[in-house]
Amino acid sequence: MLLEVRDLHVEFHTRDGVAKAVNGVSYGVDAGETLAVLGESGSGKSVTAQTVMGILDMPPGRITAGEVLFEGRDLLKLKEEERRKVRGAEMAMIFQDALSSLNPVLTVGDQLGEMFTVHRGMSRKDARAKAVELMDRVRIPAARERVKQYPHQFSGGMRQRIMIAMAMALEPKLIIADEPTTALDVTVQAQVMDLLAELQRELHMGLILITHDLGVVADVADKIAVMYAGRIVETAPVHDIYKAPAHPYTRGLLESIPRLDQKGQELYAIKGLPPNLTRIPPGCAFHPRCPMAQDVCRTDVPPLYEVTESDAERGSACHFWRECLHG
Ligand SMILES: Nc1ncnc2c1ncn2[C@@H]1O[C@H](COP(=O)(O)OP(=O)(O)O)[C@@H](O)[C@H]1O
Numbered sequence: 053m054l055l056e057v058r059d060l061h062v063e064f065h066t067r068d069g070v071a072k073a074v075n076g077v078s079y080g081v082d083a084g085e086t087l088a089v090l091g092e093s094g095s096g097k098s099v100t101a102q103t104v105m106g107i108l109d110m111p112p113g114r115i116t117a118g119e120v121l122f123e124g125r126d127l128l129k130l131k132e133e134e135r136r137k138v139r140g141a142e143m144a145m146i147f148q149d150a151l152s153s154l155n156p157v158l159t160v161g162d163q164l165g166e167m168f169t170v171h172r173g174m175s176r177k178d179a180r181a182k183a184v185e186l187m188d189r190v191r192i193p194a195a196r197e198r199v200k201q202y203p204h205q206f207s208g209g210m211r212q213r214i215m216i217a218m219a220m221a222l223e224p225k226l227i228i229a230d231e232p233t234t235a236l237d238v239t240v241q242a243q244v245m246d247l248l249a250e251l252q253r254e255l256h257m258g259l260i261l262i263t264h265d266l267g268v269v270a271d272v273a274d275k276i277a278v279m280y281a282g283r284i285v286e287t288a289p290v291h292d293i294y295k296a297p298a299h300p301y302t303r304g305l306l307e308s309i310p311r312l313d314q315k316g317q318e319l320y321a322i323k324g325l326p327p328n329l330t331r332i333p334p335g336c337a338f339h340p341r342c343p344m345a346q347d348v349c350r351t352d353v354p355p356l357y358e359v360t361e362s363d364a365e366r367g368s369a370c371h372f373w374r375e376c377l378h379g
């Protein structure tokens with residue numbers, strides 16, 4: 053396994069109390085594989101990713117348990133200096149909002165070039181040539197001219213391509229893309245997602261794709277981990293999940309995908325709100341919103357049961373995963 057997160061726990065000390073943002077998350081991704089991490093806003097997707105990247109704000113964040121194994125070594129045990137070497141060269145991150153992640157006072161050519169002057173000791177001239185090459189690679193038209201422009205002179209979709217180029221510059225083994233297309237309109241979303249998937253295949257990278265939108269991952273992900281209140285509630289190969297979810301929360305998410313072929317149909321959204329993370333409900337955290345909840349759900353935290361009816365490796369943290377699967 054290229055990256056393996058094991059039983060990660062992260063909390064935030066807030067005026068409201070201790071927010072338990074990540075409560076025992078385990079997931080992994082191999083070289084050449086795409087893991088989609090899915091869940092509503094506030095489920096701990098980004099905090100988990102920030103912990104993997106080593107960019108979690110500490111304080112207020114605190115890692116209370118777990119391991120982040122990258123090619124077998126625990127990144128949480130590295131000194132900041134070693135950690136910095138891993139970041140950028142071995143793993144890189146793409147964020148939702150390119151405008152606030154790119155430096156507004158540097159040209160994109162200088163920013164892309166910096167990756168090579170700083171990390172690879174290249175001359176400015178060679179670095180500039182590399183920048184143009186990267187912009188071509190992410191299919192920004194007229195790269196040779198546009199390399200002299202500033203981030204605000206690009207459209208949202210083009211800026212996102214520049215972020216992808218930055219992330220790929222040093223050919224990392226792992227890329228984490230945190231809602232990389234959420235801020236874009238639908239047609240541009242698809243183009244950027246296709247580009248990301250294509251580069252991932254070409255470079256045989258591991259990709260963790262974070263999104264709240266099941267619709268965008270169907271074509272690109274190999275497997276899915278669904279998060280709720282800081283836990284993984286379902287994990288499965290992507291096709292299995294679309295065929296039959298084994299958790300009522302996943303079912304709710306699936307039914308919330310707008311279908312272009314069913315115009316006028318009312319959009320199903322899961323009733324209620326995700327819990328306050330300083331006061332996660334006892335038992336299954338999803339029980340107050342769950343249409344299938346029974347007494348046991350209000351008292352007993354469901355472990356990640358192995359979904360034994362599947363050929364593939366599959367898990368569901370629902371006491372009634374069988375009923376859900378056949379429901
Ligand atoms: N800097 C922070 N300070 C305090 N609490 C935070 C901070 N970042 C995240 N959290 C808490 O962690 C929860 C999960 O956040 P996040 O991982 O960003 O969710 P998402 O699944 O939307 O990416 C938030 O709802 C919040 O309670």
Ligand SMILES: [Mg+2]
Pocket residue numbers: 097098099230
């Ligand atoms: Mg997030």
